[in-house]
Amino acid sequence: MSKSPAPEEGPLSLAAHMVRALLERHGIAKHRHAAFVGEFFNLSRAAAHQRVNRSAAWTLEELSSLAQNFGETLSGIVAAHATSTSKRATLRMGGANVDCMIWLADGTPDSKVDTFVAVDNGGTYLVVPITTMSSPTAPANVQRIARMEVTLQRQPEATMRIAVLDDEDDVAHALCDQLRTAGLKAVPFSRSADLIQAMASSPYDGYVLDWLLAEGNATPLLATLRAQARPPAVVLLSGKLRSGSADPVDVASAATTYRVQVIEKPTHLPLLLSALENDGLHRVRETRR
Numbered sequence: 001m002s003k004s005p006a007p008e009e010g011p012l013s014l015a016a017h018m019v020r021a022l023l024e025r026h027g028i029a030k031h032r033h034a035a036f037v038g039e040f041f042n043l044s045r046a047a048a049h050q051r052v053n054r055s056a057a058w059t060l061e062e063l064s065s066l067a068q069n070f071g072e073t074l075s076g077i078v079a080a081h082a083t084s085t086s087k088r089a090t091l092r093m094g095g096a097n098v099d100c101m102i103w104l105a106d107g108t109p110d111s112k113v114d115t116f117v118a119v120d121n122g123g124t125y126l127v128v129p130i131t132t133m134s135s136p137t138a139p140a141n142v143q144r145i146a147r148m149e150v151t152l153q154r155q156p157e158a159t160m161r162i163a164v165l166d167d168e169d170d171v172a173h174a175l176c177d178q179l180r181t182a183g184l185k186a187v188p189f190s191r192s193a194d195l196i197q198a199m200a201s202s203p204y205d206g207y208v209l210d211w212l213l214a215e216g217n218a219t220p221l222l223a224t225l226r227a228q229a230r231p232p233a234v235v236l237l238s239g240k241l242r243s244g245s246a247d248p249v250d251v252a253s254a255a256t257t258y259r260v261q262v263i264e265k266p267t268h269l270p271l272l273l274s275a276l277e278n279d280g281l282h283r284v285r286e287t288r289r
Helices: 014-025 030-041 045-053 060-069 074-085 169-181 192-201 219-226 248-258 269-278 281-287
Strands: 086-093 096-105 116-121 124-129 142-150 161-165 185-189 206-210 233-238 261-264
Touching: 014 030, 014 045, 014 060, 014 074, 014 142, 030 045, 030 060, 060 074, 086 116, 086 142, 086 269, 096 124, 116 269, 124 269, 161 169, 161 192, 169 185, 169 206, 169 269, 185 192, 192 219, 206 219, 206 269, 219 233, 219 248, 233 248, 233 269, 248 261, 261 269
Parallel strands: 086 124, 161 185, 161 206, 206 233, 233 261
Antiparallel strands: 086 096, 096 142, 116 124, 116 142
16 A cells, blocks of 8 residues: 655744744754654654644643743743844835835745745845746745734835836836836836936936947946936846856946946846845835925
8 A cells, every 4th residue: 555645844833933943042953853842742753843843733831831941931932033033124015115024934935825925135125926926936035934014104105117228129018017017117118318318307216227228238328327316226137148248347347337236137026126126216216205
């Protein structure tokens, strides 16, 4: 008779996270966690493994008893977990930026079970719907979220306007379609002259510029944007570095001179949103109110 497949492990419960943190604080090695819990509560090896490594439930009495064994309290281990593992983040949905707190989870993001993902941009976290991912393989800085708390302290702001310039018209339109799914008002351009004319009458909050254009490279545009009294958020795209069509030295020089992040095409929407946020997209809108 063939064995039935082992049940899949679910995401780690909040209680299990707290227990692990408690044991680690008191010098119990990670590989000893299940054994310690089993001995303390007189559990079988399988049951102890479930408590520590899976989403098996814990009672408040059990958590309190374990905490007291180490001279701590139930409220203390809850507070310690909250302060040590939570991250401040910004939830971007429907054109609004909302402050939130997130607790990250292990593993690779999965559209079947995850609703939101966190994009880590050097310790600054942007939370976006997982449906904005343009590829089934998530970049290394996109992480799962175990828990999220939203604080509605700020009213949704007006939709931010993003100009997208790429001499390949279909590429510009495709990027705009992606940005619109994140609640941004994106406008495509295929010629620098058209963009310059449009922004003279109504500047955009952010700009996504392809490096190589029909009339040269994006250096003149970068200089113009950075010279504005209130510089907008700018991201530079390049899809021709690997082919050799674009000189990486020139791209690096422009990125350094004009302080812009370079993203290779095709890009993932969460990375593009993160780069715009990192260059002050939200602050741009606030200063123009």
